[in-house]
Amino acid sequence: MAPRTRIPGGIADIVTCVARGPQCRDRRQPHRHPVGQVRAFPPAPDRTHGSCRCLRRRRDSCVTTRTPQGGRYGHFVARRAKWIALAWLVGVVLAFAGTSGAFGGGGLFGQLQQKEPYVPGESHFGNDKLLTGDRAGGSVLVRIDGLDRSEQRSLGPPLQKEIDAAPRTRSVESAFTPAARDPRVAAVYTSKSAPQSVVFVANLEPGLAKADQERASSEVTRRAKAVVGDAGTVRTGGSVEVLKRITDQVQEDLRTGEGIAFPLTLVVMVIVFGGFIAAGLPLAGAISSIGGGLLALFGFAQFTELDATVVNIVTILGLGLSIDYGLLIVGRFREELSRVGGDEREARDLSDAELDLATARTLSTAGRTVLFSGLTVAISVSGLLLFPASVTKAVGLAGLSVVVVACFASLTLVPACARLAARRLARKRVAPDADTGRFASLAHGVQRHIWVSIAAVVAVLVLLATPLAGLRQVSSTGAMLPKEDTQRVLLADLRQDFPALAEPAVTVVAKTDVATASAWATRDVAKVEHVSGINPTRDLGDGYVAVGVRVAGATPSNGRTGQVVDALRSDRPEFDTWVTGQQAKLDDYSKAITARAPLVALVVALATLVLLFLMTGSLVLPLKALIFNALSLAASLGAMTWIFQNGHFETLLGYTSNDAVESTVPVILLAFGFGLAMDYEVFLLSRIVEAHEQGDDDARAVAVGIQRCGRIVTSAALLMIIVMLGFAAAKMIVVKQLGVGLALSIALDATLVRMILVPATMTLMGRWNWWAPAFLKRWHARFGFTH
Numbered sequence: 001m002a003p004r005t006r007i008p009g010g011i012a013d014i015v016t017c018v019a020r021g022p023q024c025r026d027r028r029q030p031h032r033h034p035v036g037q038v039r040a041f042p043p044a045p046d047r048t049h050g051s052c053r054c055l056r057r058r059r060d061s062c063v064t065t066r067t068p069q070g071g072r073y074g075h076f077v078a079r080r081a082k083w084i085a086l087a088w089l090v091g092v093v094l095a096f097a098g099t100s101g102a103f104g105g106g107g108l109f110g111q112l113q114q115k116e117p118y119v120p121g122e123s124h125f126g127n128d129k130l131l132t133g134d135r136a137g138g139s140v141l142v143r144i145d146g147l148d149r150s151e152q153r154s155l156g157p158p159l160q161k162e163i164d165a166a167p168r169t170r171s172v173e174s175a176f177t178p179a180a181r182d183p184r185v186a187a188v189y190t191s192k193s194a195p196q197s198v199v200f201v202a203n204l205e206p207g208l209a210k211a212d213q214e215r216a217s218s219e220v221t222r223r224a225k226a227v228v229g230d231a232g233t234v235r236t237g238g239s240v241e242v243l244k245r246i247t248d249q250v251q252e253d254l255r256t257g258e259g260i261a262f263p264l265t266l267v268v269m270v271i272v273f274g275g276f277i278a279a280g281l282p283l284a285g286a287i288s289s290i291g292g293g294l295l296a297l298f299g300f301a302q303f304t305e306l307d308a309t310v311v312n313i314v315t316i317l318g319l320g321l322s323i324d325y326g327l328l329i330v331g332r333f334r335e336e337l338s339r340v341g342g343d344e345r346e347a348r349d350l351s352d353a354e355l356d357l358a359t360a361r362t363l364s365t366a367g368r369t370v371l372f373s374g375l376t377v378a379i380s381v382s383g384l385l386l387f388p389a390s391v392t393k394a395v396g397l398a399g400l401s402v403v404v405v406a407c408f409a410s411l412t413l414v415p416a417c418a419r420l421a422a423r424r425l426a427r428k429r430v431a432p433d434a435d436t437g438r439f440a441s442l443a444h445g446v447q448r449h450i451w452v453s454i455a456a457v458v459a460v461l462v463l464l465a466t467p468l469a470g471l472r473q474v475s476s477t478g479a480m481l482p483k484e485d486t487q488r489v490l491l492a493d494l495r496q497d498f499p500a501l502a503e504p505a506v507t508v509v510a511k512t513d514v515a516t517a518s519a520w521a522t523r524d525v526a527k528v529e530h531v532s533g534i535n536p537t538r539d540l541g542d543g544y545v546a547v548g549v550r551v552a553g554a555t556p557s558n559g560r561t562g563q564v565v566d567a568l569r570s571d572r573p574e575f576d577t578w579v580t581g582q583q584a585k586l587d588d589y590s591k592a593i594t595a596r597a598p599l600v601a602l603v604v605a606l607a608t609l610v611l612l613f614l615m616t617g618s619l620v621l622p623l624k625a626l627i628f629n630a631l632s633l634a635a636s637l638g639a640m641t642w643i644f645q646n647g648h649f650e651t652l653l654g655y656t657s658n659d660a661v662e663s664t665v666p667v668i669l670l671a672f673g674f675g676l677a678m679d680y681e682v683f684l685l686s687r688i689v690e691a692h693e694q695g696d697d698d699a700r701a702v703a704v705g706i707q708r709c710g711r712i713v714t715s716a717a718l719l720m721i722i723v724m725l726g727f728a729a730a731k732m733i734v735v736k737q738l739g740v741g742l743a744l745s746i747a748l749d750a751t752l753v754r755m756i757l758v759p760a761t762m763t764l765m766g767r768w769n770w771w772a773p774a775f776l777k778r779w780h781a782r783f784g785f786t787h
Contacts, residue, residue: 029516048226077415085413092291094289095294117392117589118588122579123578124580126579128583137170147196152190156176156198159177160172162227169205171203184242197497199501204240220236239663245486282325285325286319294315309734313668322410324679327719331366346773379611386603388598437707443702453757457752457757464638472557474663475589477582479658506584509545511577520547561581565584615689616685628758629677629681643658664734665741669742684758691708714751
């Protein structure tokens with residue numbers, strides 16, 4: 001062999017190989033290899049260009065001198081590891097302090113909102129009109145129980161006066177106002193089914209900050225209790241209190257999810273890595289990613305409204321991705337330490353140059369995989385930005401930011417900390433690039449029964465996807481809270497005892513006067529099938545009025561509210577009307593999402609195809625990955641529908657089925673699930689492509705690739721499932737559904753798809769796995785990415 005020569009940039013030592021036969025994996029003369037790759041291997045079938053990506057046709061004239069991508073950056077991280085770790089420490093502390101409100105401004109949770117998903121259109125316009133007038137600034141509802149009629153008459157007027165005098169209160173509605181002289185108005189605030197109860201509605205000033213609304217609500221509650229004393233029981237609700245409870249529940253669920261996920265993931269990673277230091281590095285990256293993600297959300301909250309559940313959704317994604325990427329980086333770094341140190345040398349004998357080289361090699365291989373994976377997840381999540389609904393845009397923007405933070409932490413903080421702890425990590429040797437083992441045996445077993453494996457997996461996935469045919473969606477507000485929550489109980493009691501005060505199932509906003517709208521409602525609306533009552537017509541000002549329509553026995557499963565919405569929209573009066581309400585907004589949202597879905601799917605698929613082509617040089621592998629992802633996502637969404645819509649495992653999962661799936665869950669599940677599925681696809685393909693470029697035939701490359709990354713993929717999937725199930729313990733139903741759905745998606749993808757379906761189909765297709773038109777092959781050879 002020729003003397004060792006340093007590649008420019010100090011990436012790796014190379015030698016010129018003049019061996020023939022099995023001693024050289026590539027079997028080309030002369031050819032250059034990184035030191036350590038010239039080992040004895042079984043003879044591999046000759047291939048034209050192999051790993052050198054040379055455009056020249058003569059194998060004996062091909063010499064690879066290309067610098068491994070990411071190597072210079074790896075040396076940069078290794079040499080500045082202390083400064084990088086210190087910068088992250090300071091940044092994370094400031095991020096958590098800022099988002100918790102330590103610097104004033106109420107922090108992130110003080111700026112969260114709770115709104116139903118909507119899109120621009122009829123229902124949105126009508127809803128905006130409803131938020132004008134006295135109810136534009138939110139309301140506080142005070143229910144007093146245990147007062148007989150005489151006590152109501154004696155306490156009502158002073159209570160009305162006391163609440164009306166509360167700061168930031170614009171007006172008060174009750175049975176003790178001048179308008180209540182009309183018996184129809186008075187009946188709204190008293191109840192025949194609960195004669196000892198009475199209700200007051202305090203409308204707050206418009207434009208108040210969330211903190212000011214909460215203080216105003218507390219003051220109204222205090223004044224009501226002071227007037228009533230021991231004579232009755234005071235319960236406070238309304239839009240302000242519901243939002244406060246949802247925000248508090250989000251924080252509680254966040255603590256619960258992290259409290260479950262962090263200890264369990266630490267235990268699993270200690271088992272996987274065999275030590276606390278190696279196990280702690282991915283968790284350090286995860287904590288940093290969460291801090292960075294929350295800081296990004298805090299910044300977005302200054303310019304746009306963020307739904308309260310976005311925090312948990314983004315935390316799920318950031319925590320899972322950070323652990324996955326950290327696991328990959330640390331695992332590869334330990335392999336490279338064993339490679340540079342050999343089996344005999346002690347960890348303390350490794351030089352700084354060798355440790356820097358291990359860091360550089362890690363980032364030029366696993367770092368590239370993390371970058372590709374992050375790009376695929378970012379592409380998938382950014383598809384949410386193309387939908388017209390504000391909630392999907394908010395989740396997409398927040399998800400995109402946390403993917404960037406997770407990748408950045410995994411490519412800076414984790415390798416920097418690994419470099420600082422390198423000698424401790426090197427004490428436990430890890431055999432690099434093992435080609436045989438349990439996962440290789442699994443791959444060989446699949447390869448011996450290709451058609452049986454493919455048929456069995458496809459049959460299972462199709463069976464799991466069948467419940468999708470009956471998917472029903474619902475948009476909940478207070479119903480997202482646990483069934484025993486005081487606000488949800490109060491809302492249920494109001495619907496039963498004060499139906500006119502509860503939010504009507506359907507509201508018609510009309511541009512006419514009160515008398516005309518009331519006459520139309522009595523004459524036409526009351527006769528619509530399933531309509532059980534009409535609320536008094538409310539004047540919204542500026543020539544607009546609102547008519548509340550109550551629907552008898554409406555549930556998501558019977559679709560009665562949707563039928564009423566369709567009837568009111570198909571038979572309009574002579575004046576302009578806008579039909580709105582929870583079901584109307586859900587219908588408009590679903591139609592808009594369905595109409596935009598093909599464009600979003602096309603954009604995401606094309607971007608993913610291009611990215612995977614740059615990585616593999618094949619058009620077949622990206623297309624196959626897209627098909628498999630669609631199949632596994634349909635199966636996971638179908639299984640999640642079967643669980644939550646049909647009410648299975650209610651006791652085990654701690655929820656009460658509402659006969660439907662939350663409307664935001666399917667879109668978010670598909671976007672996040674697609675990204676995470678591509679995450680494992682990139683992990684797997686990177687090792688298969690690496691083995692293929694080093695000269696292995698197609699079947700052997702598949703087995704070797706699965707063996708080399710099988711432990712990482714299954715460990716990462718297990719850790720991700722733990723994270724998802726930690727958040728499945730949440731009491732907010734939307735977070736629970738998303739956590740369970742993503743856990744199912746990851747479990748199916750990492751086992752049935754990646755470990756069985758992928759090796760079976762790749763073995764079956766053989767050399768066609770790497771097919772692409774000749775001009776694309778030439779383009780990829782010049783501009784594609786390689787190790």
